[in-house]
Amino acid sequence: MLLITEFVLLSIIGSVFTVLLSSVRPWIHKNLSFTSSLRPKMFHSFSPAGKPSSSTNLITNGTDSRTVKSNKQKLQEIFRLSDCHEAASVLSSLVKKDGAGAWPPLANHTASTWPAALQPYKEIYLEMAPLLPAANVSLDDNVNLQRISFFRTRFAELLSEKVDLQQVNRLLEAADAGRWDIFPRDVYNGFYCCVAWCRHAYRWATIPVVRVAQLEKTVTLPQELVSPWDSMQSHFGLDSESGNNMSNLVLNFDPSGEYALRINTGLSHLITSSEEEFGRIFHEVEVLAVPVYHAIVMSIVSFARGNQQACLGHVKEIMAQLRPLLSSYYDRVHDSKIARSVWLRNVQGFYGWGVGSDRREPITTDSAGQKEWEKFDGLSGNQVLLFQALDAFLGLEAYLPKLVQERNVPELQRDFCDVVGKYGFRHLLSDDGIEGEIKNEFGEIVKRLRVFRSAHRTRAKVYLSQPAPERLPMTAGKSLLKDSIDDSLEMLDQFMMGRLQQTV
Template identity: 35%
Template sequence: MINTDGAGTWPPQASHRDSWPASLQPYHDIFLDLAPLLPVDQICVNDAINQSRRIEYRTRLQKLLQERVDLAAVESDLIMSEDSKTSSLTSDGYNGFFACISTLRHAFRWGTVPIVKVAQQEKVINFPSELDLPWKFLRWRYGSQSPGGNTMSNFYCNFDSDGNLVYAVNRSMPEPIPSAEHNLIYSFTEPERKVCIVSFFLEQSLTYFKAVPIYYHIVQSILFYENGQKLKCKEHLKKVNLHLRTALRIYYENVIDSKIPRSVFTAYIQGFHGWAAGENVNGKYIEYDGISGAHLVLFNLLDLFLELAPFLEEQSFVNYIPASQRKFIASIKSHAFRGEAKRAGDVEVVLQLEDMVKQLRVRLFANIQNSH
């Protein structure tokens, strides 16, 4: 997960445009050129006007793609990227390209923001070749099946090194719309992040982790439990609970109406990252949902480690979660020991596990009460 998706770290690091081969750079420029044309501040309910706007946006996008993108060169560079020895596209560059193409596909799928009824009625999207060809390579690399984006592409890999959104949909809109867009994507990604704090008292920089140590201490607790070292297992579970409080606080403090107003969330953010369309595979129509907090590594891993009922069906994992992340989550699930610890009467271990369950329920219930 760290080496393949994360480009050597976690959460995934991404670089954009300048780190890509020249053939890929027009995609970045095209998105930024057309981004101001996507959202409107006056919501319209006239289907004919909305469809006209969508067609106009798609026509402009297709025209720029045809004029600026050398599809043969794109294919050649992406083929070369499969060989690490000859590729000029680094892992972090690939992540940034993933974010760019995914956001362009969502932009083409909807054609206007807020999303409109006539767009929702369109169930099979005929994408330009310039968006379909790279998506085939991206699907293969990351191992997710949906024709639309996921939390990896649209959220994790959509920040630059300064914490700014690269492919922001609503940057041209008046406040609070741009801030709400940033706050939502921040709340999805920040629990996975590590931050550096400068301590003037200690005269040194301290790296402060959030979700990563949760993963580390869960793995350690499994190893010690399976080796019969229950006290050491308990100590690692205590550390999981400590770090979990920090990670969950991000949601509790940010996914609230004052930072993401309800009027903005549905119209300008949630809709764009949805999908509600599909494709025909072997004569059968398959529809895909959009991006959801249910796709985050942290919550899926905790649910399965604690032997709770998974929120997602198995096919949804394949559709929306990259393969290396699925593999990590599945590995933790196969070694979960909450039920075994209860049957064995390992009271101290069970208490720590139940504290995790309680934290998830309390924090998420508070979020539901204060958010959307």
């Protein structure tokens, strides 16, 4: 009897519990789903060997928190040495000033935290961004001219209506005077990136890039995009109308690693993901390059102090760090990550420039009175700090001519490469003993770079050979090329082969 009573009671309790659970299940589902939707997107970290790590101690967007901590410690060590050696001093200055105290540089893209006068720039870009890409690009020059005119007219109207240029200039003057309490460096970097993107959007006015835009000799930009740009370019020691690797790529990520401004808003996932993966290459290279910069400086300091054993260890560290660093390129530059079918048309063109400035003196005037202006080239992988620093450390001649460097590579980055070249010691090493071991490690670094440059040469040709009937052959870094794609690829191949042969 007792067992029957217990069974009945348990059945009643179970029924009541079931009713209660069914009544609250929708609430639970709703709230748990909402909570999970707020979780940051997480990615695998990478171990030093470039393999997925089992660690779950991650921050967003693929950067292992251990890497972040390690990089911070390495930079702190460089800061402590800044009074001991010029190489450490110059790198410290680069990180503290252009990097806003970190590397890659911190860039604040949260416009609501910017000074009020700057906020319209981000708002305007976001408003204009959906009008920039064309899902179905026209081959009709007249149609494209109308599209370009509409985009530029609307962009200029918004800038004129919303931007108080006088207030913007006052903020930039405060930064020039060192008032970083008024205009913090990370905000300055974010604003620099935003203005660069606004200028490139205005310059092309439609993506994919079209022939009629490529054939323009000059483009007159609104004063709201001229005055701030001139000021910030002067701040970074640059002299180009175009953006650069730092302004448009490295700085286009917020401190958590989120991709900030976009080219192809509203288009397919294939296009938008290819665009973002391409941008991430340049940012991630600088994340992974911090141990290399640290080891370069430490090897220079150790060699100067006569501590060859420590020097050998640091040079070996450079070689060890190149494996995961270059893997970040190999892992992304293939069709499954950056689609060959969309990169040339929807990504590469935006980063070009290819026109002169009517604010500058023309370089020639023909008999008919037609003026020609010197054209400014756009972004190039040759502007990446890592490869310039490695070339300087190896004692190789700089690939970029001095004028191109002064236009497109920030002054403090140029200073770092100069000081690395100044104190480079590869040419001082003998073939014997520990110096011979150090010399052999330099040889291994050269081999690694040669493999990379050979692979890049092959992959670049594949991506650049994709059809783009709406445009003339062009790269971002060298603007218009030859009339035919075959002739253009041959010319580019000669450039890349030349650099490969110089890497010895």
